[in-house]
Amino acid sequence: MTTIARARARAEAGERLSLEDALALYEENDLLFLAACARAAKERASGRSVFYTVNRHINLTNICSSNCPLCAFQVEKGDARGYVLSLEDLDQRLAAAAKVPELSEIHIVSALHPEEPFSYYVDVVRAVRAALPGVEIQAFTPVEIVNFAKMTARPVKSILEELQAAGLDGLPGGGAEIFAERVRRIICPKKATAAEWLETMRSAQALGIRTNASMMYGHVETVRERIEHLLAIRDLQDETGGFQAFLLFPFHPAHTKLGEERQLTRVGAWEDLKMMALSRLVLDNVPHMKAFWVMLTLPIAQLALGFGADDLDGTIGEEKIIHAAGAQTGTGITKARLAAMIREAGYEPVERDARYERMGKAGETA
Amino acid sequence: MRLSAAEGARLLREGDLLALGRAADAVRRQRFGNTVTFLVDRNINYTNVCVNECRFCAFFRRQGAKDAYLLTTEEILAKVRETVEAGGTQVMIQGGLYPDLGLSYYEEMLRAIKREFPQVVIHSFTATEIQHFARQAGLSVRETLLRLQAAGLDSLPGGGAEILVDRVRQRVSPKKIMTEDWLALMRTAHSIGMESTATMVIGLGETMEERMEHMERIRDLQDETGGFRAFIMWTFQPGHTELAAHGAAAEKVSSWDYMRTLAVARLFFDNIAHIQGSWVTQGERVGQLTLGFGADDAGSIMLEENVVRAAGTRYEMSTRKMAALIRGAGREPAQRDTEYRVLKRF
Numbered sequence A: 001m002t003t004i005a006r007a008r009a010r011a012e013a014g015e016r017l018s019l020e021d022a023l024a025l026y027e028e029n030d031l032l033f034l035a036a037c038a039r040a041a042k043e044r045a046s047g048r049s050v051f052y053t054v055n056r057h058i059n060l061t062n063i064c065s066s067n068c069p070l071c072a073f074q075v076e077k078g079d080a081r082g083y084v085l086s087l088e089d090l091d092q093r094l095a096a097a098a099k100v101p102e103l104s105e106i107h108i109v110s111a112l113h114p115e116e117p118f119s120y121y122v123d124v125v126r127a128v129r130a131a132l133p134g135v136e137i138q139a140f141t142p143v144e145i146v147n148f149a150k151m152t153a154r155p156v157k158s159i160l161e162e163l164q165a166a167g168l169d170g171l172p173g174g175g176a177e178i179f180a181e182r183v184r185r186i187i188c189p190k191k192a193t194a195a196e197w198l199e200t201m202r203s204a205q206a207l208g209i210r211t212n213a214s215m216m217y218g219h220v221e222t223v224r225e226r227i228e229h230l231l232a233i234r235d236l237q238d239e240t241g242g243f244q245a246f247l248l249f250p251f252h253p254a255h256t257k258l259g260e261e262r263q264l265t266r267v268g269a270w271e272d273l274k275m276m277a278l279s280r281l282v283l284d285n286v287p288h289m290k291a292f293w294v295m296l297t298l299p300i301a302q303l304a305l306g307f308g309a310d311d312l313d314g315t316i317g318e319e320k321i322i323h324a325a326g327a328q329t330g331t332g333i334t335k336a337r338l339a340a341m342i343r344e345a346g347y348e349p350v351e352r353d354a355r356y357e358r359m360g361k362a363g364e365t366a
Numbered sequence B: 001m002r003l004s005a006a007e008g009a010r011l012l013r014e015g016d017l018l019a020l021g022r023a024a025d026a027v028r029r030q031r032f033g034n035t036v037t038f039l040v041d042r043n044i045n046y047t048n049v050c051v052n053e054c055r056f057c058a059f060f061r062r063q064g065a066k067d068a069y070l071l072t073t074e075e076i077l078a079k080v081r082e083t084v085e086a087g088g089t090q091v092m093i094q095g096g097l098y099p100d101l102g103l104s105y106y107e108e109m110l111r112a113i114k115r116e117f118p119q120v121v122i123h124s125f126t127a128t129e130i131q132h133f134a135r136q137a138g139l140s141v142r143e144t145l146l147r148l149q150a151a152g153l154d155s156l157p158g159g160g161a162e163i164l165v166d167r168v169r170q171r172v173s174p175k176k177i178m179t180e181d182w183l184a185l186m187r188t189a190h191s192i193g194m195e196s197t198a199t200m201v202i203g204l205g206e207t208m209e210e211r212m213e214h215m216e217r218i219r220d221l222q223d224e225t226g227g228f229r230a231f232i233m234w235t236f237q238p239g240h241t242e243l244a245a246h247g248a249a250a251e252k253v254s255s256w257d258y259m260r261t262l263a264v265a266r267l268f269f270d271n272i273a274h275i276q277g278s279w280v281t282q283g284e285r286v287g288q289l290t291l292g293f294g295a296d297d298a299g300s301i302m303l304e305e306n307v308v309r310a311a312g313t314r315y316e317m318s319t320r321k322m323a324a325l326i327r328g329a330g331r332e333p334a335q336r337d338t339e340y341r342v343l344k345r346f
Helices: A003-013 A019-028 A031-046 A087-098 A118-131 A142-152 A156-166 A181-187 A194-206 A223-240 A257-262 A269-282 A298-304 A335-344 B005-014 B017-032 B073-085 B103-116 B127-137 B141-151 B166-172 B179-191 B208-225 B255-268 B279-290 B306-310 B319-328
Strands: A049-053 A055-058 A105-108 A136-139 A210-217 A243-250 A288-290 A311-314 A348-351 B035-045 B090-094 B196-202 B228-235 B274-277 B297-302 B332-336 B342-345
Touching (some): A003 A019, A003 A031, A019 A223, A019 A269, A031 A049, A031 A269, A031 A288, A031 B017, A055 A087, A105 A118, A118 A142, A118 A156, A142 A156, A142 A194, A194 A223, A210 A223, A223 A243, A223 A269, A243 A269, A269 A288, A269 A298, A269 B279, A288 A311, A298 A335, A298 B255, A335 A348, A335 B255, B005 B208, B005 B255, B017 B255, B035 B073, B035 B319, B073 B090, B103 B127, B127 B141, B127 B179, B141 B179, B179 B196, B179 B208, B196 B208, B196 B255, B208 B228, B208 B255, B228 B255, B255 B279, B274 B297, B279 B297, B279 B319, B319 B332
Parallel strands (some): A049 A311, A055 A105, A105 A136, A210 A243, A243 A288, B035 B090, B035 B297, B196 B228, B228 B274
Antiparallel strands (some): B332 B342
């Protein structure tokens, strides 16, 4: 049997793919075959359900010591565009969030501020917990957690424990980028290493903190490096089972140093959906695949439901990081619109909580 | 076996998107292999004055309005020159239904272009315009087409078909030509050796049966004349139009619906060679994906498209970017002429 014939047979049967299988399927480029296999995998994992949630994003600061070439959001200290959300401003945002019907998640991702003390972040989590008692606090990527550990010279585990005690429920999956050291040296040389990212997730999962995983593609990485990245996540998941969902971040080059220096353009929708399907197939042990509409645009996010995605993420009040890199999508969407998109794709919309449990009847309030 | 309209309507409603896409893609691959073509042309909108005032149009102005215009032959020639300089091979001249211009205005325009730029293909005027010219001149459609052909008109774009069901037309464009007129005009054009494309606009509040009725009318005429080179599927653009403001067709057609309809069109049109997704109304992201759902042609890199731009959709496209998007789908990009002959590979 040729490599591609074996890979196709495995993909169709829902068997585990090897690095060679995944590379062969990528190379063959039979997009709708991959879609059909990925959709079958999605239906094995989550049946007819497609999830979404009512969430709000908060970006605490854009002042960053990491200065990653891939980022369009961060500014250096002293820059007039720099901001740090004060606890008073946070209270206002939380008061507004408290009025959002059926809000289930607050998502907090920020820059690595060089001076803001760890206690600020703990206070933020406490404030969110106090203002929104039943709401999932999904905050701080492993990159931020590692930064807190370095700033305080404390172990990651102790940082996670303190945040968890303050009310933290989950870590978002960002900051993974591409694990290959060669790539990280180019796109984010000062960021936490792949080993640190994975180890932080392992610690969080051991503490019962919910986690997601992600990959940012479409910059300087090779296809092999993408697949190796997926396999590293699959390996950890085999060990811990702690990842709930996987997200793909296509690189948005606009306004980034990396994009300018290397004349990068945003990969096309074909590549986005191909990676969606291939990721669903490789990550056979991760329960959910998000089609992040802020990244993909709504039309492509809807089509992604035929390519293995089972989660349209959320309504998102305001999102700054991706929009700073030129995303043209709107900054919010109604539940009714998400539910209608899902129904049209032949699936059942399920408004979920942080555990992927059904909230209310889908699309009732919008 | 040929797909029936009833079967098509059922597929539009319940068909599995991936199964339809794979079937449509298999048909495309059998006919065109790995090549995806595109055209470089320019739209020249000679006037925005229009007596029709269609509810879905954001482009028209009344005669005498402050921003109403009518281009002179010199202005049109300047635009054709720019087209040639930019590597364009075709001009698509279209405009509103101007109340009082003789046929000679159009004949002179065509002759002037052919005199200065004999290599440029003039693929121009919608059926609605041709009928308007004929009425204004007191000529039959056939005589009008023969005179325009003699002056240099090569082929007709398929615009203005919207949905070829009078119930829909009465509601969205009561003053535009009706179904039988559109079909009769295309039949006449084909009979004098003037080929054309055919289009469909979805999202006008039509039913799935009406979409299929539209496709069937075109397929039947194609059986008779063989004059349609391609079928092109647009979506109604709701921005800034009276139709959208009145809520008659407020929701934009979804990508799911668009892809499914495109795949059904490829499967239904066993007698039309080329199926084109609309990168102009869908944007380059959905446009690129049409190549996986039955489309073999990416349409044109338009150097100017006022009509679509006025309704709030603007997608810029250069040859290099188009070639990269086609390659990104694993296909081989090729620039074509109006008759779909490959001119250049990249």
